Each structure stands twice: as C-alpha cells, then as structure tokens.
Amino acid sequence: SAVISQKPSRDICQRGTSLTIQCQVDSQVTMMFWYRQQPGQSLTLIATANQGSEATYESGFVIDKFPISRPNLTFSTLTVSNMSPEDSSIYLCSVAHLQETQYFGPGTRLLVL
Amino acid sequence: AQSVTQLGSHVSVSEGALVLLRCNYSSSVPPYLFWYVQYPNQGLQLLLKYTTGATLVKGINGFEAEFKKSETSFHLTKPSAHMSDAAEYFCAVSVTPSGYSTLTFGKGTMLLVSP
Numbered sequence: 001s002a003v004i005s006q007k008p009s010r011d012i013c014q015r016g017t018s019l020t021i022q023c024q025v026d027s028q029v030t031m032m033f034w035y036r037q038q039p040g041q042s043l044t045l046i047a048t049a050n051q052g053s054e055a056t057y058e059s060g061f062v063i064d065k066f067p068i069s070r071p072n073l074t075f076s077t078l079t080v081s082n083m084s085p086e087d088s089s090i091y092l093c094s095v096a097h098l099q100e101t102q103y104f105g106p107g108t109r110l111l112v113l
Numbered sequence: 114a115q116s117v118t119q120l121g122s123h124v125s126v127s128e129g130a131l132v133l134l135r136c137n138y139s140s141s142v143p144p145y146l147f148w149y150v151q152y153p154n155q156g157l158q159l160l161l162k163y164t165t166g167a168t169l170v171k172g173i174n175g176f177e178a179e180f181k182k183s184e185t186s187f188h189l190t191k192p193s194a195h196m197s198d199a200a201e202y203f204c205a206v207s208v209t210p211s212g213y214s215t216l217t218f219g220k221g222t223m224l225l226v227s228p
Contacts, residue, residue: 004156033216042203042218043157058215092156101147102216104157 002027002095004105012111013083020079021108023093028073030097034066037090037107046091049076083112115140115206119219127227132191134222136178136204139185146187147205147216148178157203163187174198199226 003026013019023032032049047055047068055068070076080087088111094104120135138144145164149157161172168180178189187204204219 001159006156042220043216044218045215094157101159101162103159104149106156109154 001101001103002029002097004093004095004103006091006093006105006108008108009106010109010111012113015084015112017083018079018081019083019110020077021091021093023076023078023095023105025074025095028097029095030073031095032070032076033094033096033102034068034076034078035092035094035104037092039088043092046078080110083110085112088112115144115208115217117204117206117217117219119202119204119222121222122220123223123225125225125227126194128196129193132176132189132194132198132224134189134202134204134224136187136189136219137185138187138204138206140206140208142208145207146178146180147207148172148176148187148189149203149205151201151203151221153200160189160202194224194226196226196228199224 005024007022034046035043037043045058046061047057049055049068049070051070051073067079090107090109092104092107094102096102116139118137147162148160150160151157160176161170163170163180171177176191178187201221201223203221205216207216
C-alpha cells in the first residue's frame with residue numbers, strides 16, 4: 001500500500017484566516033480524495049482531485065471555500081479558506097490507483113478559534 | 114444512492130471476549146464493502162474488504178466479516194479481543210471494488226476493551 005503523509009499534522013488557527021494542507025504520497029496514484037471528519041462524526045467526502053483537471057466537489061462543498069490543487073500524480077493540497085470555528089475538524093486525504101483500494105493519510109487536526 | 118448504518122456508537126467488551134460490530138448497508142447495485150479502523154490520533158487503516166467471491170472475508174489483526182446479501186449486513190467479528198483493538202471502526206460501501214468512486218461511511222463504532 002502507498003505511504004501517505006500530510007502536513008501539518010495539526011494546527012490552531014484564528015477565524016478569518018486560511019490554512020493549506022498538503023498531502024504527499026510515495027508513488028504515483030490516479031485518484032486523490034479529501035475528506036472531513038467533524039468532531040464525533042464520520043467521514044464526509046469534500047472532493048475528488050484529478051491530476052490536470054479541476055477537482056470534483058460533493059454537494060455542500062464549494063471551490064471558493066475549499067480550493068484544491070493537484071499539480072502531479074503524487075501531491076495535492078486542500079485550502080480551508082476564511083475559517084470559522086465550524087471548520088474545526090480532521091481533514092484526511094486518501095489515494096487510490098487504478099483498481100486498488102483507497103488508502104488514507106494520518107489526517108490534519110484543525111482547531112479554529 | 115447508498116448508505117451505511119452501524120448499530121451502536123460504542124461497544125464495550127472484556128479482553129478475550131468476542132468482538133461483534135454491526136454494519137448494515139443499502140445500495141441499489143451490488144455493493145463493495147469495507148471496514149476501516151482508526152486508532153487515536155491516526156488516519157484510517159483498511160481492515161478488510163469484500164468485492165466478489167467468498168462471502169467470509171478475513172482481514173488483518175484476526176478480524177473477519179461476512180457478507181450476507183439477504184440481510185444486507187457486513188458485520189465485523191474477532192473471536193478474542195485484545196487491548197490493542199481499542200479504536201474506532203468504520204464500515205463503508207462503494208459501487209466499485211476499489212472504492213474508486215465515492216466511499217460512503219457509517220458513523221463509526223468505538224470499541225472499548227477492558228482488562
């Protein structure tokens with residue numbers, strides 16, 4: 001399985017600011033996904049990031065709030081913009097290559113004050 | 114549309130006892146089913162998956178799950194709990210065997226293991 005890292009692992013931010021989360025994988029993968037896990041809740045898919053094209057966002061998530069980049073087959077970023085306390089969550093990236101299973105990164109724990 | 118229901122937000126067992134975590138799904142097409150585990154302050158780790166073929170699936174750390182189409186269930190079991198099994202467990206469903214398309218997760222079940 002792929003080895004996935006995320007930076008930062010955790011952060012405390014002030015409301016109104018933005019945070020960019022990086023996801024790096026040790027091998028080329030076709031698909032990268034970004035999930036949100038709110039406190040005590042399950043995982044919700046934010047968007048699917050395809051290399052060389054715009055990300056595909058799920059209902060309830062918009063590009064202005066969660067811009068995503070996917071410059072190559074091993075890297076993606078998620079930005080949480082104009083943050084509010086409601087954005088306090090764990091943000092996880094996952095990857096899938098061709099017909100293989102999704103594998104998850106360690107997550108970024110975000111607290112917005 | 115697909116959905117997953119995990120019965121019980123918390124399950125408590127004693128060390129050495131049987132672990133049973135329940136998962137029921139709803140899917141309009143043949144589903145592919147997954148169990149992931151999340152240890153404290155970590156990401157999700159794949160425990161096991163069902164795609165096609167044998168309905169009893171064995172995973173890592175002694176866990177197994179059985180796909181029962183008639184009951185729309187995919188319950189996770191382990192014969193003897195270990196303290197290190199304490200974690201949160203998520204059942205998920207997909208319409209592709211890789212989870213390549215959207216994975217839909219249940220709300221999770223926290224497994225507590227007491228000595």
